[in-house]
Amino acid sequence: QDAIDRKEKRSETFKTAVLGLATDTPALKTEELGRRAPQWVRDNLVTMCMRCKEPFNAITRRRHHCRACGFVVCARCSDYKAELQYDGNRPNRVCQECFIFLTGHTVLEDREGKHKGILEKGAAEVSSRSLLCSSLQLLDKNGKGGTRGWFVIPQDDPLVLYIYAAPQDVRAHTSIPLLGYQVRDMPQSESRHLFQLAQSRQVFTFVADTEELKQRWMKAMARSAAGITHLEEEEEEDAGP
Numbered sequence: 144q145d146a147i148d149r150k151e152k153r154s155e156t157f158k159t160a161v162l163g164l165a166t167d168t169p170a171l172k173t174e175e176l177g178r179r180a181p182q183w184v185r186d187n188l189v190t191m192c193m194r195c196k197e198p199f200n201a202i203t204r205r206r207h208h209c210r211a212c213g214f215v216v217c218a219r220c221s222d223y224k225a226e227l228q229y230d231g232n233r234p235n236r237v238c239q240e241c242f243i244f245l246t247g248h249t250v251l252e253d254r255e256g257k258h259k260g261i262l263e264k265g266a267a268e269v270s271s272r273s274l275l276c277s278s279l280q281l282l283d284k285n286g287k288g289g290t291r292g293w294f295v296i297p298q299d300d301p302l303v304l305y306i307y308a309a310p311q312d313v314r315a316h317t318s319i320p321l322l323g324y325q326v327r328d329m330p331q332s333e334s335r336h337l338f339q340l341a342q343s344r345q346v347f348t349f350v351a352d353t354e355e356l357k358q359r360w361m362k363a364m365a366r367s368a369a370g371i372t373h374l375e376e377e378e379e380e381d382a383g384p
Contacts, residue, residue, distance in 0.1 A: 177227045177245050181213030192217040194238050200283075200290075205317060210235035211245060218317070264315060266307040269297045275363040280350040281306070289350065292316065296363055301372045304364070319347065321367035328361065340364060 184193070186206050191198045193214040199206055204217040210227060216238045223242035224234040237245065270276040274296045282289035293307040295315075302322045305315040319340070329337035329348075336357040340347040351357035 173244075176211050176241060177225065178229055180229045181209075181211065183208045183213045184215050186215060189215045192220055194220040194240065207236065209238040209241055211237045211241035214238055264297070264305065266293055266295065266305075266310050266312045266315070269295050269305060270310065272298045274298055274301055274367075275359060277356055277360070278310075278352065279360070282348040282350060289348075294349075294360075296321075296367060302367050302370065304367075321364055322370055324364070324368045326361050326365040326368060340368075 189199075189206075192204060194216050197204055197217060199217065204219075206215050207218055207221045208214070209216055209221055210230070211225065221236050221238050223237050223239055225237045225242050225245040226232045227235045227237075227245075242248065270293075276293065276295040278291060279294045280289045280291045293310045293312070295305045295307065296303070297305065302320060304319040304321055306317050306319070307315050321340070324340045324342045327339040327341055329339060331337070331354075336351040336354050338349055338351070338357055338361050340349070349360065351360060
């Protein structure tokens with residue numbers, strides 16, 4: 144009976160959420176999940192995670208797409224993998240609801256603690272073993288406002304930028320994989336020392352407190368973006384053949 148109840152509850156959830164989604168693109172039927180590629184809900188149609196309802200922003204919640212239903216969800220709600228038939232049964236990122244529906248697995252109560260994963264690194268500990276750490280400001284998309292935080296590139300994870308709200312936080316808000324990004328210098332604006340990370344349509348704009356700190360961050364990020372994990376590698380590249 145419990146299994147029947149859970150099945151019915153999941154079915155009702157998908158009927159309401161998937162079939163009742165008010166967009167101009169056709170939604171998949173429940174039985175088509177994983178069998179057909181969904182049409183992704185456009186990012187600009189939502190301002191919050193379509194599962195947990197938490198608002199998106201540049202620091203704490205970034206947009207991801209569930210590869211099964213096409214919903215726009217946060218990292219926390221999409222930290223699951225399920226094999227999808229339309230993609231040759233390869234594991235794909237899916238939301239928790241699709242994970243349960245497609246695999247039949249239940250999500251343990253302590254799963255939340257597990258799928259926070261690498262973000263659960265204390266800022267003080269990581270900063271003490273970092274390639275570079277300092278306070279920076281990350282601007283929003285219109286460049287008029289932003290969020291100040293504590294930014295760290297750890298020695299043991301040198302290709303990732305971790306963002307904390309404060310230097311003593313026990314958990315990062317989010318992380319940005321730096322590999323493949325371009326680092327752009329920007330002219331000084333209203334005494335603000337600006338620079339950017341850019342990859343495809345994804346652009347992050349940062350403000351450093353001083354020009355010297357800006358140059359240090361640009362050098363560190365460029366090194367990580369190029370996949371250089373040790374100073375020795377950079378010295379070898381500079382020396383040339």
